[in-house]
Amino acid sequence: MAQFQALVLNMFEQGFLFAFLGLGVLITFRFFRFPDLTAEGSYPLGGAVAAALLVEGIDPFLASFAAAGAGAVAGTITALIHTKLRINNIIAGIIAMTALYSINLRVMGKANVPLLNTPTVFSETVDGLNRFGFNLHDNVYTTIPIALVLLVAAAVLLVWFFATDLGLAVRATGQNETMIASLGVDTDRTKMVGLALSNAFIAFSGALVAQNHGFADIGMGIGILVTGAAAVLIGEAIFGDRTVAWWVLAAICGTVIYRLLVALALRVGLQPVDLRLVTAVLLLLALTVPRWRVRVLK
Amino acid sequence: MTPLLELAGVTKRFHAGTPSEAVALRNITLTLAAGDFVTVIGSNGAGKSTLLKTIAGMIAPDAGTISFDGRDITHLPVYRRAATIGRIAQDPGDSTCAAMTIEENLAMAERRGMPRGLRRAVTQTARARFVAALAPIGLGLESRLGIRVVALSGGQRQALALLMATLAGARLLLLDEHLAALDPRTADIVMDLTARVVAERALTTLMVTHKMQDAIRFGNRLIMMHAGAIILDVRDDAKAALTVEALVTRFHEVGSEMTEDRVLLTT
Numbered sequence: 083m084a085q086f087q088a089l090v091l092n093m094f095e096q097g098f099l100f101a102f103l104g105l106g107v108l109i110t111f112r113f114f115r116f117p118d119l120t121a122e123g124s125y126p127l128g129g130a131v132a133a134a135l136l137v138e139g140i141d142p143f144l145a146s147f148a149a150a151g152a153g154a155v156a157g158t159i160t161a162l163i164h165t166k167l168r169i170n171n172i173i174a175g176i177i178a179m180t181a182l183y184s185i186n187l188r189v190m191g192k193a194n195v196p197l198l199n200t201p202t203v204f205s206e207t208v209d210g211l212n213r214f215g216f217n218l219h220d221n222v223y224t225t226i227p228i229a230l231v232l233l234v235a236a237a238v239l240l241v242w243f244f245a246t247d248l249g250l251a252v253r254a255t256g257q258n259e260t261m262i263a264s265l266g267v268d269t270d271r272t273k274m275v276g277l278a279l280s281n282a283f284i285a286f287s288g289a290l291v292a293q294n295h296g297f298a299d300i301g302m303g304i305g306i307l308v309t310g311a312a313a314v315l316i317g318e319a320i321f322g323d324r325t326v327a328w329w330v331l332a333a334i335c336g337t338v339i340y341r342l343l344v345a346l347a348l349r350v351g352l353q354p355v356d357l358r359l360v361t362a363v364l365l366l367l368a369l370t371v372p373r374w375r376v377r378v379l380k
Numbered sequence: 381m382t383p384l385l386e387l388a389g390v391t392k393r394f395h396a397g398t399p400s401e402a403v404a405l406r407n408i409t410l411t412l413a414a415g416d417f418v419t420v421i422g423s424n425g426a427g428k429s430t431l432l433k434t435i436a437g438m439i440a441p442d443a444g445t446i447s448f449d450g451r452d453i454t455h456l457p458v459y460r461r462a463a464t465i466g467r468i469a470q471d472p473g474d475s476t477c478a479a480m481t482i483e484e485n486l487a488m489a490e491r492r493g494m495p496r497g498l499r500r501a502v503t504q505t506a507r508a509r510f511v512a513a514l515a516p517i518g519l520g521l522e523s524r525l526g527i528r529v530v531a532l533s534g535g536q537r538q539a540l541a542l543l544m545a546t547l548a549g550a551r552l553l554l555l556d557e558h559l560a561a562l563d564p565r566t567a568d569i570v571m572d573l574t575a576r577v578v579a580e581r582a583l584t585t586l587m588v589t590h591k592m593q594d595a596i597r598f599g600n601r602l603i604m605m606h607a608g609a610i611i612l613d614v615r616d617d618a619k620a621a622l623t624v625e626a627l628v629t630r631f632h633e634v635g636s637e638m639t640e641d642r643v644l645l646t647t
Binding site: 258260264267269 | 458460463466476477478479487488489491492498499500
């Protein structure tokens with residue numbers, strides 16, 4: 083029973099923290115229909131920027147939003163490489179990802195920055211609440227609701243944005259670029275907005291995960307795009323494809339379910355070294371199972 | 381009076397300098413007065429579509445200038461011409477956004493050429509405007525604002541595209557065989573709708589069509605293209621006096637390969 087409880091708590095905690103990544107990947111992978119490899123660099127960039135600032139004694143919330151800002155800049159640069167230099171979007175992402183590896187090392191100064199003695203957005207919030215007479219501790223029971231509140235705010239922001247004039251133009255850019263350009267939209271600009279927003283979410287996820295895990299590491303972004311894509315696809319396989327709000331919800335739930343499946347895989351005896359294999363299989367299943375379902379229904 | 385659209389010496393070669401070089405537009409000079417409704421005919425590869433794409437800004441000419449309302453727009457990108465130029469392509473998938481709803485598509489079209497910020501796109505008042513705009517079309521789209529365009533038929537999508545092209549601001553309408561993918565009955569409905577919208581909004585229009593009767597019946601002017609050049613330009617009474625036979629004869633004179641041409645099949 084205790085084991086089951088730990089499993090569920092871990093699923094929600096890690097699921098909610100990684101869900102920001104899922105939301106970021108949703109924007110590029112689903113709306114723009116290409117796998118943006120910038121994520122492999124912007125996710126650790128978020129961790130690196132947050133860690134570097136936290137070590138300097140900067141407020142954790144400020145540090146986390148600065149991390150998101152750094153992600154937005156990374157996304158903007160990928161967009162500029164793609165649009166102004168006319169480089170294929172996947173190659174542009176690879177170039178940004180490669181450059182970010184060195185930048186992340188520069189930002190951190192070393193390959194791993196421990197954050198065990200610095201405050202985090204979680205400890206800061208707990209301390210803040212305790213000042214109002216609560217008696218809370220910085221643990222999984224407080225991390226889950228704090229992460230959930232941030233996540234709901236992020237989801238509301240995304241759904242609101244994609245219903246504005248600019249948001250519709252960004253979505254249409256990924257769906258039918260010729261058409262939206264013929265309505266007077268500078269698609270170079272909307273691509274920049276979309277990629278900046280996506281990588282801001284991804285970097286924010288990296289910042290939160292680094293604070294939760296107690297370190298930022300240069301290797302934390304390896305395979306992260308596949309993780310995000312798996313979460314988005316699992317969500318889509320279960321929820322189907324309807325409105326933006328539905329997609330956002332599906333990406334969040336997909337991430338939580340993905341974390342559960344990973345935790346279960348470890349529970350049944352697979353080792354951490356096997357996780358990439360598990361992710362690959364999950365991705366494959368998320369891509370193929372919806373097709374079977376359609377066939378059965380027909 | 382300044383003409384609305386003026387092309388002077390517009391030339392376009394594809395694959396220039398290679399063995400497959402093809403001249404798509406050969407020194408085209410064309411002037412459209414405000415309110416002109418010009419139908420464009422010609423065999424495949426005559427340059428009709430290239431002409432429209434060049435005017436829209438999708439293809440950059442190798443030589444020549446394009447002016448709109450007295451302003452040189454030759455080097456403007458598509459999105460900077462869009463405030464005043466609407467275009468509908470042949471494929472119903474091209475001019476609307478399939479994954480988005482009817483109301484979202486119309487909301488995007490309503491902001492044609494205008495800055496797009498963080499204003500809510502689909503409001504209740506916008507919905508009321510969309511219903512008012514869709515109802516006269518008579519396809520029942522006004523009661524389906526929230527469904528995705530992918531669920532619509534080709535004819536419905538082209539009707540929606542027509543509305544999107546003309547909803548806001550556009551003064552020049554470019555129709556690039558916008559009926560060609562539709563079945564004959566639907567094509568007639570969308571064509572009638574086109575004529576109505578063009579008349580109501582006094583739009584200057586260039587309509588490429590492979591249906592000779594439509595080319596003769598609609599508009600006040602007809603041009604025929606062949607091998608990248610305009611070889612016939614008739615208007616008003618002379619146009620009204622045209623017959624399908626006369627046009628086919630004219631095609632023969634310029635040596636079109638009529639046996640392979642779908643123009644023959646659809647006369």
